[in-house]
Structure formats: structure tokens, C-alpha cells
Amino acid sequence: MGFSASPRVRRGCAIALPLCLIVVSGAALASCSDQKLDASAQSAVIGFVQALNDRDPEAAAALTSYPNAAKESIQQMFDGLDAQESRWTVAQFMELNNDSGFFTVDVDWNFGEGKDWDYYVDGGVRKLSVGWRVSWDPTLLAPGLGHGASVRYDRTDAAPPKVFDDTGTPLMSEQTINAIMLDPEAMSDPAATTDRVAKAIEPVAPLVTADYMREELAAKPGEKVVAVLLRDPDYFYLEQELTRIPGVVVDKQPRLITDDRRISTPLLDPLRTVWQMNRDATAGWAVNIHEPDGSVQRQVGYQGPPGPDIQATLDSQMQLAAENAVVSVGTPAAIVAIRPSTGGIVFAAQNNQAIDQGPIAFTGLYPAGSSLDLVRQAAALESGVAPADVSDADLERAGRQLGIGLHYEMPGLDPATGVLTEAQSGVDRVMRSQDGTETQVSAFGLAMVAASVARGSVPMPMFVEGQQATAENVEDALPAAVTDQLRNTMRDNVQKGPASYLAGYRDLIGVASGNETDRWFFGSRGDLAFAVFVADADGSDRAVKMTDLLMRELAKSAQG
Structure with a gap:
């Protein structure tokens, strides 16, 4: 309802432009x-x-x-x-x-x-x-x-919602973040300032060096730059020392961050997007008169109600286990896991080398090499031809039946799964894999393949409970006999094939694959399907060994 001043008669004569007197x-x-x-x-x-x-x-x-x-x-x-x-x-x-x-x-x-x-x-x-x-x-x-x-005009929000993980454990909440900023106009000696800041924050942010800060200042001449973001406990510990350094400015900002600082996943930003959408949907509004003394007089509007809390599909303990596994190599690596029964993304982890390249677990497309042999096998079994004779149309159809080659729509996340044919790429030239075919895959895409084989049909992925993805051109499930044959192939690959290093996990099925120096392993164990990727690996079994470490870390997390 709009706001009007106190009622009175205002129209002795109806007046419109041009004006009557x-x-x-x-x-x-x-x-x-x-x-x-x-x-x-x-x-x-x-x-x-x-x-x-x-x-x-x-x-x-x-x-x-x-x-x-x-x-x-x-x-x-x-x-x-x-x-x-x-x-x-x-x-x-x-x-x-x-x-x-x-x-x-x-x-x-x-x-x-x-x-x-x-x-x-x-x-x-x-x-x-x-x-x-x-x-x-x-x-x-x-x-x-x-x-x-x-x-x-002011937005009015109630208390911010919280984000919980799949087990009900607090995952993210809005907290005050202290942005430690460098103001070049307030520092007489930038080298001395950055040296002192680097030394002060070294206990909590050792990777933020003086050289890094000087590079940031040089890249943005005359502008304030952010040196580091500190949580309140860290800032309170360092506040007295930092505020004495010339050129240091502290900007306190509310931000949605993890309750456990150890958790780092490319799903944090998508969760922030969903959280913000939640707040936007329930936000109120007001027009306020702001007096010089700071008092506020509302003219119109209402207070927004609190939005519902968000339950993510991530499992915090399993996420930490995946992080422990993915940092075991010094080249870019990523792990993605999905529950075949629900489509919920259980964890997604990247090491620092991968983080530098962006959220590659979901958006990084790499030459597939032999990683799509399982999809080609499915297409061959359906069409009754040899794998080498499978048509592009049949390969694309089998891919969609296994969850790869589909475009999944999810709020806050736009994942890529793979490129199976030149026609699918949408470009004239794409990277060629080792066997010369123009195929690319992502860790998320191969995790979807593993989940689809385990389930017997494509699960619609989600990272927030109740917000499953949608996709166009979804195919009917593969015939049960074809799916059984794919499971047998994956079982043989682990028990007596290239992934036999993992044969001790009797209930694990999967495929070890690669292209040149990139290595993959994707498979499932119980209600957990996953894909492991290691770029520029230092050995042909690197992804398999990371999978072994992942299984051991998951076992430890289950024991508490």
C-alpha cells in the first residue's frame, strides 16, 4: 500500500498540464x-x-x-x-x-x-x-x-539464514570479515609498509607476501587494494600491530563464510548465490528520511521476514577427507562425488594448483582420451555395432543416457560435463585427445557417468536439498542389460585391470583412464559415485593412488 500525507481536499478544480488557474x-x-x-x-x-x-x-x-x-x-x-x-x-x-x-x-x-x-x-x-x-x-x-x-530507499532484512550440511552440521553463516586494505596515499614507504604487513599476518596468512602486495599496488596505481581478509578472532589477535602500520585501512564487511575454516570447495560461491537469492526473495523495503544526527524516520515500507535456512547436500566430514586426498599431488587435481540415489553433490575438492585455475571440478574441460570408452561401449551395445563404428548421433545419445553432454540448470552453478563430438562443441576447433577424437570431459561429467551407471538412470544433480537441476533433451534410461554390462566392465577394471591397485575394495567399481599425462579414475562404491582428476600427473597410476587415499580418508572420517 502506498503512503499519503494527511488527507485533505486538494482538487477544487481538476488540473492537468497545461495548468488551469x-x-x-x-x-x-x-x-x-x-x-x-x-x-x-x-x-x-x-x-x-x-x-x-x-x-x-x-x-x-x-x-x-x-x-x-x-x-x-x-x-x-x-x-x-x-x-x-x-x-x-x-x-x-x-x-x-x-x-x-x-x-x-x-x-x-x-x-x-x-x-x-x-x-x-x-x-x-x-x-x-x-x-x-x-x-x-x-x-x-x-x-x-x-x-x-x-x-x-533502503532494503530491510531480518536475521540472515544459515547454511547447514547434509548431516545438519552448521556449514556457513554470515560473519564480520575484516578487509585489511592498503592505501597508497597514506604510506610514505610502500616497501616498508608491505614488509610490516606481511610479517604481521604471516601466522594466519603466510601466502600473502610483501611481493604479492607490492604487485597488487603496482597493478592498481593510486587505488586502495585488499591485502588479506581476516575473521574476527584473527583480526583481534593482530589488530594492535596492524593499525600501527602507515597506510593500513580496515574495512569491516559482513560476508557468508564457512564455520569451519578448513572447508574449501568450489561449491561455496554457488551456495552464496543461493543464500543471496533466499535473502532477496524475503527482503522488505523502506523509504527513510535520514537525519544528520543519525536518526531515521520511516516514510513507507515494511520489515522483511527471515528466510528459511538452507540445507546443502555436502557432507562436511567427507569434504575434509576429499581435501586431504586432493592435496597429495603438486599438479592441478580435483575430486567430485555424487549420491546416485538423490543426485546430491556430497563433496567437491580442489588443490591450490587447481584453485588458481578456477572451479575446474565443474567447469574444466580436458581431453578425454580413453575416459569416454565406457560411453562408446554403451552406444555400441545399444546399436549393435563395434565401438569403432558407433555414429556421432548414437554416441551423443548414449552420453545423455549417462548424464554427460547435458546442460544442467542449477541456481548459482553452471557446470560443464563434456564434449563427445565435434558437432557438440559448438566451435570449429576443439582440443584433440590422444586418439585424435575431439572429446573433452570434466570431473563433474565423469562423476555423473559413474552415478548414472550405479543408479541405472541419470540422477538430476543438486547441491541444495529440494533444488534439483533441470536439463533439456534427457533420454530414457539405458536398457538394464546394457547397464549391467557397463558395471561388469567397471568391476573388471578394478579387480583385474588397470585399476587393480584398488582391488582390495571389493565393492568398488570404476575405470582408470587418461590422455597423455592427464589421469582419471571414476567409479562408485555403495551410494557414492565420484571422479578423480590429476593433470600433468607424474605417473600413470596417480589418479588410482589418489582414489586409494580418498577411500582411506573417507574411512577415517566415518570413524569420527
Whole structure:
């Protein structure tokens, strides 16, 4: 519901642009048609209102008695409200005498669906030496303005929701983050400042070196740069030392972060996106008058209710186990795991070398090499031809039946699965794998293949409970006999094939594959399907050995 000032009769005569004149004669108002309006007075009021409709502060201010103050206030109003629409309409005009007049303006603001503010303002117009001018007063813009006050559209939020993991353990919450910033204008000796900052933060952020900070300052000359982000406990420990260093500025910022600082996954940013969407959906709004003393007077709006907490599909303990496994190599590596029964992503881990390249567990496409042999086998079994004779159309169809080659739509996450044929790539040239075929896969894509074989059909992935992905061109499940044959192939690969290093895990099935120096292992064990990727591996069995370490770390996490 919109807001109006106290009710009163404002339309003795209906008035629209061009403006009719209402003339006061004693206590009575004469008819519009009986009087003649001073054209200059009319021009001043109409011009002022039209300039406001045009959102032209300079033009509106020029028609007032105090242009400099008016321009500043009008500009602040438009900046502070930033409305989708605003409309100013002259409702009344009365000529008081030859040198003055009175007018009323209806004002309507719209800030989005259901967010309307409407009111009226009164004003005067006077004949000055420079001509007719609207008598400037900040209340011409909105009730309550004046004496240094400003008007602003504000978002109103209740307490922020929390993010829990699949077991109900707190995963993420909004906390204060202290941004330690470097201001080049406040430091006389940048080298000395960065050296001191690096030494101060070394116990909590050893990777943020003085050289790194100097590179950041050089890349953004004259600008403040962020040296490091510190949680409150770390900042309180270092505060006294940091605040004594010339050029250090601390900016406190609320941010959604993990409750356990050890947890690092490429799913954190997607979870932040979902969390923010949650807040946006329940946010309230207000138009407030902000007084110079800091007090706030609400004009219209309401408080937003608290949004529901978010339950992620991640398992914190399993995530930590995957992180322990993925850091066992010094080249980019990633691990992704999915529950075949639900499609929930249980964990996704990358080492520092992979993190430097972005969220490659979900978006990194690498030459597939032999990793798609299982998909080709499925296509051959369905079409009744030899694997080498499988057509592109049959390969693509079998891929979609195994969850690869589909585009999954998820809020906050846009994963890539793979490119099975040149036609699928959408480009003229794509990377060629070792056998010359133009195929690419991601860790997420191979995890989907493993989950689809384990389940017998493609599960729709999700990383937030109740928010499963959608995808176009999803195929019917593979025939059961074909799926059984794929499982047998994966079982043989572990028990007596290239992945026999893992033969001790009797319930594990999977495929060891690779392309040149990249290595993969993807498979399933119980209700856990996963893919392990190691780029530029230092041995042909590197992904298999990482899988072994993953299994051992998962076993330890299960024991508590």
C-alpha cells in the first residue's frame, strides 16, 4: 500500500498540464474558466515539475529561488531513491496576488512490484527580479526533508539464514570479515609498509607476501587494494600491530563464510548465490528520511521476514577427507562425488594448483582420451555395432543416457560435463585427445557417468536439498542389460585391470583412464559415485593412488 500525507481536499478544480488557474477571492475559489493565469508563473511551475519528471536536477534547480541548494537536494533524492519510475503531477495552482502563487504536486514513486510511495507536497512561486521562481524548500521534494536530512530507499532484512550440511552440521553463516586494505596515499614507504604487513599476518596468512602486495599496488596505481581478509578472532589477535602500520585501512564487511575454516570447495560461491537469492526473495523495503544526527524516520515500507535456512547436500566430514586426498599431488587435481540415489553433490575438492585455475571440478574441460570408452561401449551395445563404428548421433545419445553432454540448470552453478563430438562443441576447433577424437570431459561429467551407471538412470544433480537441476533433451534410461554390462566392465577394471591397485575394495567399481599425462579414475562404491582428476600427473597410476587415499580418508572420517 502506498503512503499519503494527511488527507485533505486538494482538487477544487481538476488540473492537468497545461495548468488551469484557481484564484483566491476572499474565502472562496473562483472557477478555473473565469480567470486568467500569469503565463510566466505557469511556466515556472510547469517547467519545475517537468524537469523533475525528466530527472534533470540542474534544469529543475534553475527554476527555483536557490539553485545551488536545490540542485544538491534534488540530485541526492534521485540518487538515494533510485526508483524504477517516478511521476510528478501538478494538482492545484492558486494565484495569491500579482507577485506570488501557491501550488500542490502529487508524487508517485515505484521501486518494483508492490513497492509504491505516493504523497503530495505544497509549494509557492514568487516573482523575483530574475522572473518567476519556485520558492525553494526541501519539503518540495518529500515530507520531512530539510535541515540537512536526506531521503533514501533502503532494503530491510531480518536475521540472515544459515547454511547447514547434509548431516545438519552448521556449514556457513554470515560473519564480520575484516578487509585489511592498503592505501597508497597514506604510506610514505610502500616497501616498508608491505614488509610490516606481511610479517604481521604471516601466522594466519603466510601466502600473502610483501611481493604479492607490492604487485597488487603496482597493478592498481593510486587505488586502495585488499591485502588479506581476516575473521574476527584473527583480526583481534593482530589488530594492535596492524593499525600501527602507515597506510593500513580496515574495512569491516559482513560476508557468508564457512564455520569451519578448513572447508574449501568450489561449491561455496554457488551456495552464496543461493543464500543471496533466499535473502532477496524475503527482503522488505523502506523509504527513510535520514537525519544528520543519525536518526531515521520511516516514510513507507515494511520489515522483511527471515528466510528459511538452507540445507546443502555436502557432507562436511567427507569434504575434509576429499581435501586431504586432493592435496597429495603438486599438479592441478580435483575430486567430485555424487549420491546416485538423490543426485546430491556430497563433496567437491580442489588443490591450490587447481584453485588458481578456477572451479575446474565443474567447469574444466580436458581431453578425454580413453575416459569416454565406457560411453562408446554403451552406444555400441545399444546399436549393435563395434565401438569403432558407433555414429556421432548414437554416441551423443548414449552420453545423455549417462548424464554427460547435458546442460544442467542449477541456481548459482553452471557446470560443464563434456564434449563427445565435434558437432557438440559448438566451435570449429576443439582440443584433440590422444586418439585424435575431439572429446573433452570434466570431473563433474565423469562423476555423473559413474552415478548414472550405479543408479541405472541419470540422477538430476543438486547441491541444495529440494533444488534439483533441470536439463533439456534427457533420454530414457539405458536398457538394464546394457547397464549391467557397463558395471561388469567397471568391476573388471578394478579387480583385474588397470585399476587393480584398488582391488582390495571389493565393492568398488570404476575405470582408470587418461590422455597423455592427464589421469582419471571414476567409479562408485555403495551410494557414492565420484571422479578423480590429476593433470600433468607424474605417473600413470596417480589418479588410482589418489582414489586409494580418498577411500582411506573417507574411512577415517566415518570413524569420527
